[in-house]
Amino acid sequence: MKIIVIGATGTIGSEVVKALSLKKHEVIRASRSGDVKVNLDDAASIRAMFQKVRDVDAVVSCAGNAAFKPFADLTDADYELGLRSKLMGQLSLARLAKDHLRDGGSITLTTGVLAMHPMQGSASVSLVNAGLEGFVRAAALEMPRKLRINAVSPPWVKETMVKYGMDPTPGLASAVVAKAYVAAVEGSHQGKIIDPGRLG
Amino acid sequence: MKIIVIGATGTIGSEVVKALSLKKHEVIRASRSGDVKVNLDDAASIRAMFQKVRDVDAVVSCAGNAAFKPFADLTDADYELGLRSKLMGQLSLARLAKDHLRDGGSITLTTGVLAMHPMQGSASVSLVNAGLEGFVRAAALEMPRKLRINAVSPPWVKETMVKYGMDPTPGLASAVVAKAYVAAVEGSHQGKIIDPGRLG
Numbered sequence: 264m265k266i267i268v269i270g271a272t273g274t275i276g277s278e279v280v281k282a283l284s285l286k287k288h289e290v291i292r293a294s295r296s297g298d299v300k301v302n303l304d305d306a307a308s309i310r311a312m313f314q315k316v317r318d319v320d321a322v323v324s325c326a327g328n329a330a331f332k333p334f335a336d337l338t339d340a341d342y343e344l345g346l347r348s349k350l351m352g353q354l355s356l357a358r359l360a361k362d363h364l365r366d367g368g369s370i371t372l373t374t375g376v377l378a379m380h381p382m383q384g385s386a387s388v389s390l391v392n393a394g395l396e397g398f399v400r401a402a403a404l405e406m407p408r409k410l411r412i413n414a415v416s417p418p419w420v421k422e423t424m425v426k427y428g429m430d431p432t433p434g435l436a437s438a439v440v441a442k443a444y445v446a447a448v449e450g451s452h453q454g455k456i457i458d459p460g461r462l463g
Numbered sequence: 464m465k466i467i468v469i470g471a472t473g474t475i476g477s478e479v480v481k482a483l484s485l486k487k488h489e490v491i492r493a494s495r496s497g498d499v500k501v502n503l504d505d506a507a508s509i510r511a512m513f514q515k516v517r518d519v520d521a522v523v524s525c526a527g528n529a530a531f532k533p534f535a536d537l538t539d540a541d542y543e544l545g546l547r548s549k550l551m552g553q554l555s556l557a558r559l560a561k562d563h564l565r566d567g568g569s570i571t572l573t574t575g576v577l578a579m580h581p582m583q584g585s586a587s588v589s590l591v592n593a594g595l596e597g598f599v600r601a602a603a604l605e606m607p608r609k610l611r612i613n614a615v616s617p618p619w620v621k622e623t624m625v626k627y628g629m630d631p632t633p634g635l636a637s638a639v640v641a642k643a644y645v646a647a648v649e650g651s652h653q654g655k656i657i658d659p660g661r662l663g
Contacts, residue, residue: 334605335561342554346546350594354542361535381601381654389601390594394550397593401581405534454581 265289265319266448267312269356270326271297274422275373278441279325286445291316294326303327303352306359313363321448322360323371324353327391334386345391349373354398357412369411371447372399374456376418392416396456403454413452415443418460435460465489465519466648467512469556470526471497474622475573478641479525486645491516494526503527503552506559513563521648522560523571524553527591534586545591549573554598557612569611571647572599574656576618592616596656603654613652615643618660635660 266283270276271292283290293299293312301312303326313319327349330341353372360370377385378392399414406412421434443459446452466483470476471492483490493499493512501512503526513519527549530541553572560570577585578592599614606612621634643659646652 334602335607337558342551346551350590351542351546354590358537377601378597379600381597381604383604386598386601386605389597390550390554391597393597393600394590394594397578397581398586398590400579400593401577401586401589402534404581404583405586407535 264321264448265291265316266321266323267291267293267299267316267319269293269301269303269322269324270373273325274420274426275417275437275440275444276325278437279323279444282438282441282445283323283448286449288448291319303356304347306355309356309359313359318365319360319363319368320365321369321371322356322364323444323448324356325373325444327352327373329388329391331384331388333384337387342387342390345387350391350394353395357398357402361406361410364408364410366408367410368408369413369448371444372412372414374399374414374416376416376458378416378456399456400454406453411451411453413447413455413457415440415447415457415459417443418458464521464648465491465516466521466523467491467493467499467516467519469493469501469503469522469524470573473525474620474626475617475637475640475644476525478637479523479644482638482641482645483523483648486649488648491519503556504547506555509556509559513559518565519563519568520565521569521571522556522564523644523648524556525573525644527552527573529588529591531584531588533584537587542587542590545587550591550594553595557598557602561606561610564608564610566608567610568608569613569648571644572612572614574599574614574616576616576658578616578656599656600654606653611651611653613647613655613657615640615647615657615659617643618658 329345374392381389419434421431424431440459529545574592581589619634621631624631640659
């Protein structure tokens, strides 16, 4: 399959690129600074990407930011970041992918464990992740041309925990998380929120 | 208790006012055109409400709009309506209520069944409702001064179904839905999404 991976230089995205390439897929790496440039906050850049890269079977997003900080400290700008970037950025991608993917293609977005299992500091992130999951479940009911849409909901990733000085023991390695994206692309999931810790 | 009900003139809100009044609470009715004027889309109007009405124990929101229409027809403006009104409007209320309610007070917001049980046409509504539920679960972990925050997730309401020409048989009467709001205000729920159909 011909697959665009957005956020291809990130902790998870780079492992998704590796995992899909190992399965002999044609992988196009897209990011704000990659081979193919795209910024999910800017719908015009998503349109331009689909003009440039044609006949795509699947698009995978491992991109999008949201602010993690104490509830009392979250500002309007912090909430806007999550809404514009991780939530509506990925939603824009889904809306445009619907019109550009090949018949039977798939859209895979990224949410996260905090959607359903919040912690202190996650008010905005939990909002964004849960909202995106609500969207994915609903949009799946109306996908044309046998397109599929799903989200992967990664738990804490070992590499990220190390970066933030946390104990990585309870985390999942990004290479393991990547397998969930491969499953979403190659499988028949529709409207599902896939937990990489429960892939079996 | 002294309780502000926002959206007090609506199908559900008017029943919530009745139900709380029957329980001998002091109910202040707020809406875009009520005794106390407030528009959740406008944080300044929420601040003005809390300046005008002091020593409040609980705030209940039965307000907020979002667009219900086929996924293929949802425009940027439709998504913005839901984000600004039902999602961030109620979130603004929660953020400001946190600083204005009496110790031990409560915030009760409104989501809806489409958060977890989507149907065709609900992509934006499901996003908004699910996002708000994610926020409520997370914000509850960081509420100061023994404040509580919960959401009521109404199923389809009989009166609304009649209004839209639907068969109201599977719906719940708004007077029954109102009991869930009373439970949220008088109970000890924290970070819960309350289903009025499962109150027992």
